[in-house]
Amino acid sequence: MLRPHLRWTLILILGIGTAALISMLPDFRLHLLSGWLIYGILALSLALVWGQVGILSFGQPAFFGIGGYVYGIIAINFADATGETVSALIGATIAGACFAALLGYFLFYGRVGDVYIGIVTLAVTLVLFTAVGATAARTYRIGEAFIGGYNGLRPIPRIILPGGPEQGLTIRYLFWFVVVTATIACSISFWITKRPLGRIFVGIRENELRAELLGYDVRWHKLQAFTIGGAIAGLAGGLFAVWAGVVTPAVFSLAQMALVVIWVLVGGRMSLLGAFAGTLIVQALSFNLGGVGGILSGQTPLVLGTVLVGFVLLLPGGLIPSTMSLWWWGKRHLVRVEPQPTQATAGDVGAAPAVREDSAGDKPLSGHSRLEVRDLCKAFGEQNAVDEISLEFVSPGLYCIIGPNGAGKSTLFNLLLGRYSPTNGQILLDGRDITRVPLHKRARIMGAKLQHPTVFPGLTVYENTWLAAYAQCRDTEVAGRKARRLLTRVHLSARAGDLAGDLSHGEQQWLELAIVLAQNPPIILLDEPTAGMTRGETLKVAPVVQQLADRHIVIVVEHDMTFVDRLRAMVIVLHQGKVFAEGAINELRKNEAVVDIYLGRRTRAGDS
Amino acid sequence: MHLDEIVVVALTALSSVAFLLLIAMGLAIVFGMMRIINLAHGEFLMLGAFTSVQVARWGFGFWLGVVAAPLVVGAFGLLVERLLIRFLYGRPLEAILATWGLGLIIVQSVQNLYGPLTEGIPSPVGSVRIGSFFISQYSFVLIGFAVAMLIAVYWLFMYTRYGVMARAASQLADIATTIGVNSGRMNMLTFGLGAAITGLGGALIAPLVGVVPTMGAGFVAQAFMTVVTGGPLIVSGTIASGALLGITNSLVSYFATAFLGQAALLIIAIIVLRLCPDGISSGWRGSL
Numbered sequence: 001m002l003r004p005h006l007r008w009t010l011i012l013i014l015g016i017g018t019a020a021l022i023s024m025l026p027d028f029r030l031h032l033l034s035g036w037l038i039y040g041i042l043a044l045s046l047a048l049v050w051g052q053v054g055i056l057s058f059g060q061p062a063f064f065g066i067g068g069y070v071y072g073i074i075a076i077n078f079a080d081a082t083g084e085t086v087s088a089l090i091g092a093t094i095a096g097a098c099f100a101a102l103l104g105y106f107l108f109y110g111r112v113g114d115v116y117i118g119i120v121t122l123a124v125t126l127v128l129f130t131a132v133g134a135t136a137a138r139t140y141r142i143g144e145a146f147i148g149g150y151n152g153l154r155p156i157p158r159i160i161l162p163g164g165p166e167q168g169l170t171i172r173y174l175f176w177f178v179v180v181t182a183t184i185a186c187s188i189s190f191w192i193t194k195r196p197l198g199r200i201f202v203g204i205r206e207n208e209l210r211a212e213l214l215g216y217d218v219r220w221h222k223l224q225a226f227t228i229g230g231a232i233a234g235l236a237g238g239l240f241a242v243w244a245g246v247v248t249p250a251v252f253s254l255a256q257m258a259l260v261v262i263w264v265l266v267g268g269r270m271s272l273l274g275a276f277a278g279t280l281i282v283q284a285l286s287f288n289l290g291g292v293g294g295i296l297s298g299q300t301p302l303v304l305g306t307v308l309v310g311f312v313l314l315l316p317g318g319l320i321p322s323t324m325s326l327w328w329w330g331k332r333h334l335v336r337v338e339p340q341p342t343q344a345t346a347g348d349v350g351a352a353p354a355v356r357e358d359s360a361g362d363k364p365l366s367g368h369s370r371l372e373v374r375d376l377c378k379a380f381g382e383q384n385a386v387d388e389i390s391l392e393f394v395s396p397g398l399y400c401i402i403g404p405n406g407a408g409k410s411t412l413f414n415l416l417l418g419r420y421s422p423t424n425g426q427i428l429l430d431g432r433d434i435t436r437v438p439l440h441k442r443a444r445i446m447g448a449k450l451q452h453p454t455v456f457p458g459l460t461v462y463e464n465t466w467l468a469a470y471a472q473c474r475d476t477e478v479a480g481r482k483a484r485r486l487l488t489r490v491h492l493s494a495r496a497g498d499l500a501g502d503l504s505h506g507e508q509q510w511l512e513l514a515i516v517l518a519q520n521p522p523i524i525l526l527d528e529p530t531a532g533m534t535r536g537e538t539l540k541v542a543p544v545v546q547q548l549a550d551r552h553i554v555i556v557v558e559h560d561m562t563f564v565d566r567l568r569a570m571v572i573v574l575h576q577g578k579v580f581a582e583g584a585i586n587e588l589r590k591n592e593a594v595v596d597i598y599l600g601r602r603t604r605a606g607d608s
Numbered sequence: 609m610h611l612d613e614i615v616v617v618a619l620t621a622l623s624s625v626a627f628l629l630l631i632a633m634g635l636a637i638v639f640g641m642m643r644i645i646n647l648a649h650g651e652f653l654m655l656g657a658f659t660s661v662q663v664a665r666w667g668f669g670f671w672l673g674v675v676a677a678p679l680v681v682g683a684f685g686l687l688v689e690r691l692l693i694r695f696l697y698g699r700p701l702e703a704i705l706a707t708w709g710l711g712l713i714i715v716q717s718v719q720n721l722y723g724p725l726t727e728g729i730p731s732p733v734g735s736v737r738i739g740s741f742f743i744s745q746y747s748f749v750l751i752g753f754a755v756a757m758l759i760a761v762y763w764l765f766m767y768t769r770y771g772v773m774a775r776a777a778s779q780l781a782d783i784a785t786t787i788g789v790n791s792g793r794m795n796m797l798t799f800g801l802g803a804a805i806t807g808l809g810g811a812l813i814a815p816l817v818g819v820v821p822t823m824g825a826g827f828v829a830q831a832f833m834t835v836v837t838g839g840p841l842i843v844s845g846t847i848a849s850g851a852l853l854g855i856t857n858s859l860v861s862y863f864a865t866a867f868l869g870q871a872a873l874l875i876i877a878i879i880v881l882r883l884c885p886d887g888i889s890s891g892w893r894g895s896l
Contacts, residue, residue, distance in 0.1 A: 123832050127870055
């Protein structure tokens with residue numbers, strides 16, 4: 001990687017050179033290029049929404065089209081009075097944002113699933129196509145602007161800058177105006193991805209559940225991203241209206257939607273610049289091959305369809321990231337290997353990670369001391385998975401929930417965590433009812449390690465921990481320090497720069513523990529923390545859990561009796577959804593009934 | 609409102625429901641059983657319509673086309689499943705994109721064969737007078753076929769060996785495989801079945817709409833809204849959402865404009881999804 005200032009100088013020189021070359025192009029070429037750049041801005045909006053946050057939206061053309069119509073309506077009505085149309089462009093941006101926000105509110109706050117979001121946005125866009133197409137009658141007018149059905153809204157005034165020439169920007173000036181707008185849209189998008197918000201976005205894409213468990217309001221952040229995407233698409237739509245001189249319902253068509261997705265897919269959805277690259281490549285190809293006189297004249301859909309199928313099946317990452325990773329691969333394997341900072345690796349941890357040593361600054365977030373469960377019930381169909389359970393957990397303390405399969409352990413765990421809402425009963429924290437507090441708001445009270453490692457696989461180990469710490473302190477620097485410190489504690493520092501998805505199962509368990517520690521809630525829930533670990537690793541986990549219990553309420557759901565023995569915790573035996581027995585493990589072993597339903601059978605079966 | 613008008617409005621609403629069910633049921637099966645969103649669904653409808661046009665052109669009449677369309681489109685569906693869809697199980701977003709690409713390819717291929725112009729197919733039946741109104745007898749044809757199709761689908765999934773195995777494969781593919789259900793083959797058959805029903809729908813709507821290679825796009829939104837609103841139960845859920853959306857659409861269209869009818873359909877669907885995100889039938893009992 002080049003040093004930053006060198007990189008920027010290079011980009012600047014390249015930019016000026018390209019600009020000089022471009023300004024020599026004839027008008028019609030420039031006009032074509034303007035169009036492609038406008039499409040690039042539209043693709044950028046999808047790259048942001050889909051590539052960064054993981055929302056596959058087919059609604060971008062809807063925001064784009066609405067932007068176009070709004071620009072036209074405002075400009076036709078007010079351009080004469082105000083003498084400029086920049087406000088119309090701003091109006092188009094706002095309209096795109098507002099429509100996206102409205103649609104996004106229904107989608108995200110309605111908890112519409114990922115795949116359904118694709119379908120609903122698609123349907124909305126198609127309905128706009130039909131609906132706007134049905135406005136041919138002269139009665140459909142807004143002020144001086146006739147919507148015009150399939151004939152479209154026309155003529156669209158050019159861009160008139162405040163104080164600029166009255167006849168508006170010519171093709172040549174429009175091109176530069178588009179270049180500047182595209183640069184601004186791109187810079188803003190880049191700026192967002194570099195900010196904490198950008199990391200949160202990627203976190204949501206990588207693992208929505210974990211983001212929510214950390215306390216990020218996933219719905220709100222998705223709405224934010226969707227709205228920003230809508231604004232960018234609306235802006236592109238306004239420019240498009242100027243560029244084409246007319247807006248027709250074709251902007252809402254299936255073909256248009258397909259194109260946007262293809263641009264982004266070809267360029268690579270993870271990369272914002274890839275959106276522009278994909279647009280230029282696809283448009284240049286279809287112009288030269290599919291245009292008049294091209295070898296595939298009139299067969300553009302055939303080409304696009306094949307490209308879509310081909311990329312999905314063979315090159316889902318897109319061109320730009322694939323080439324980039326090839327380049328990286330080449331650099332790593334052919335040039336020279338960067339020496340890795342040598343530190344203790346996670347594999348050869350001699351002793352248990354010492355959680356206790358500098359834990360001075362790590363008092364739990366808030367001093368909650370009593371978690372109480374009253375008559376908690378959860379029914380699935382006719383069956384009560386959790387049946388009138390009442391329990392009390394006092395801080396500091398270590399509690400272990402055991403029981404045979406189907407006893408209701410996982411259901412109780414998820415009720416406490418807030419993933420299920422109970423059919424009946426209450427959960428109280430220091431006497432305050434938190435039964436209906438949503439998942440992301442419980443993050444200040446409780447953190448959880450789920451049975452399957454729930455981390456952000458596409459983020460680095462450091463970023464994983466950072467996101468957890470940032471959720472609580474909302475300070476980039478503090479979160480960074482905390483993340484580094486915790487990674488040292490769980491002996492993952494050497495792997496800080498690696499993707500969490502590349503870690504081994506055991507390492508991911510430790511990473512998840514670090515995430516929960518970074519979150520540092522007064523109550524910690526652990527669902528089978530040793531699942532999938534070797535015997536040796538299991539032995540290392542027990543003291544860590546015990547140390548945590550010095551300051552927190554720790555509730556462990558466990559299967560492995562050897563591990564439970566080591567924890568020396570207060571044990572709660574569940575059976576058929578009810579609390580069957582409570583007490584220290586040694587006492588429970590003497591209880592015939594408990595041995596009968598659980599311990600005995602387990603012991604006879606080999607104790608593991 | 610006179611009695612005759614009420615009857616006509618009710619019949620229009622019913623045939624509008626039948627229309628939605630005919631164009632959406634194939635999609636509901638493929639999505640409900642296999643979790644594959646087939647964006648080429650509109651093109652499958654179009655292929656059904658073109659099959660009936662072609663059969664009519666050869667002089668075999670409309671009704672033979674209605675028989676041929678599900679066979680042709682069903683066979684095409686089997687082919688598509690083998691060549692494309694089977695690589696996409698468990699990857700819903702990729703499936704959306706790939707089937708979309710497939711749709712574009714189909715449209716352009718048909719356009720190359722038939723040209724971009726609208727093919728007409730006359731209604732095979734006349735109209736009937738109710739009071740001072742005339743209503744096309746074809747409304748009754750649509751309603752009849754929709755009812756027959758629903759009964760057939762219900763019977764197929766509830767009482768045949770294939771149906772039970774297909775439902776098993778769709779619920780727990782791994783376990784179904786271990787007890788001897790060939791879930792790959794089940795998926796292939798289910799996709800073929802969905803395509804065949806879609807083909808039937810395409811042939812049946814052909815006399816009502818302009819048959820053009822690009823016609824699919826006009827129905828895909830309605831079909832998807834019906835399926836998504838319907839939820840997990842493919843027969844009862846789709847009937848419920850088809851009734852809700854179809855009746856809303858036809859009443860609003862009748863008393864206001866077609867434009868508002870379309871808008872009402874969308875708004876109702878979005879409101880339903882806001883209230884129950886997994887569709888109307890998400891809390892219902894039963895398996896179909």
